Amino acid sequence: MNTPASRIRFVMIGGFLGAGKTTTIGRLAQMYQDQGLSVGVVTNDQAADLVDTNLLRSQGLRVGEVAGACFCCNFNELTQTVDQLSADQRPDVIIAEPVGSCTDLVATVVQPLMRLFDAQFDVAPYGVILKPSHGLRILRKESGGGFSPKAAYIFEKQLEEADFLIINRVDELSTDEVEELEQLLKESVPNTPVLRQSAKNGEGFEALVDMLDQRGAFGQKILELDYDIYAEGEAELGWLNSSMKLTAEKPFVLDEVLLGIVEGLRAELATCQAETAHLKTIGLWEGAYGVANLVSSDTPAILSLGSNCLTKEADLVVNARVAIDPQVLETKVAKVVADVAQQQGLEIESHHTQSFRPGRPVPTHRFAEPQS
Known part of the structure; x- marks a missing residue:
């Protein structure tokens, strides 16, 4: 360059x-x-x-x-x-x-x-x-x-x-x-x-x-x-960002949790025919990190980046952009995370959750004619 x-x-x-x-x-x-x-x-x-x-x-x-x-x-x-x-x-x-x-x-x-x-x-x-x-x-x-x-x-x-x-x-x-x-x-x-x-x-x-x-x-x-x-x-897209910490008495496979959450959301959202723009979750602990994704309603959930991590705790971030009411989306995400946590024997400590529809764009600057 x-x-x-x-x-x-x-x-x-x-x-x-x-x-x-x-x-x-x-x-x-x-x-x-x-x-x-x-x-x-x-x-x-x-x-x-x-x-x-x-x-x-x-x-x-x-x-x-x-x-x-x-x-x-x-x-x-x-x-x-x-x-x-x-x-x-x-x-x-x-x-x-x-x-x-x-x-x-x-x-x-x-x-x-x-x-x-x-x-x-x-x-x-x-x-x-x-x-x-x-x-x-x-x-x-x-x-x-x-x-x-x-x-x-x-x-x-x-x-x-x-x-x-x-x-x-x-x-x-x-x-x-x-x-x-x-x-x-x-x-x-x-x-x-x-x-x-x-x-x-x-x-x-x-x-x-x-x-x-x-x-x-x-x-x-x-x-x-x-x-x-x-x-x-x-504004048709429900927007959710949520962060939390997962802990367990026995080590759990982080990648199974990540994929389980995204796959669970795929199935849950299919019940109301809500089109997914993007779902992704990342798990992090002591230098290890993994990511699971869903990029549309007609594609499978995938583990896009494996952590290969066996741990008793991890930080988790979930991002979801779905054509659904954001409050409904928040409820469904909470349900699926709780279900996966129960299956895996995990405790959830919620840190922060935001769910909303984007507001009207109001640009700081906008030039109507190009200038090279």
Whole structure:
């Protein structure tokens, strides 16, 4: 990466909830570090207690978190968080992960950085990761792909503003599925470059690094966006972040607990036909950590990262984004966690839980016309 010495290269990777942004960012950060670059990461969520932050910190990365609103609505905290990460050692690269239900990031984040902070940041092309499970259904126009048309609208707008697109999880897809996704993207957003990758095994990452190192007329795609539809689409998702501590008299297998919670939630939510945007839980104890995920209602719960940990206690964080009333979601999460705890002989000490619907986006800045 050829970054001017006076400026920090700012890399933002977007994509819908469950697209694989965190895994991509973790691998990308490691590749930059292997090049001898200092890397900082900024995560983003509508609430505190973020699985992504815990996971990336567990990987030894310097991570700042912007919580309580998306980057666009909390722009000043984004730049302040970067300053905080720069306090001890100025990073060569900042990798930013926006909230997965947000769009209009070129007008509200990329352009403000380019215009107001040009002396501090050298902004990379903006890449958006395609989530295959919902992507195929939405791009095929299959009744919103499990979501209402308003929520699908956000997904489609994310693709529209990207400088380039990334088809992720190619290791889990057939050749025909990858080809169909690429063709659907060419029809939906023509003239936008499409990369293929597996964040899990690193396939395609050299092309990603090369794309992010490009300079030129990027960050110019200002959306025509209906903020009423956008706000209503976001508000259809129930949002839950919960943290707790698990203890037991006898050692328990942490990975079984993590997968049991996510699988239990998958089954519980299926009873009310609530579409899952993303469910994830992380367990941490004494340097060990594991993660279980569910990225859509029609895919299985998976242990995406095994801890291989046998322990008598662990810290647990659950994040859920589901098309359901948030209070109902909170009740279901509490029920499933309690059921798993009972099965495993665990005691639960709750620390913090937030459940809500995101409010209407009100950007700090929004530029209606692009400026290179």
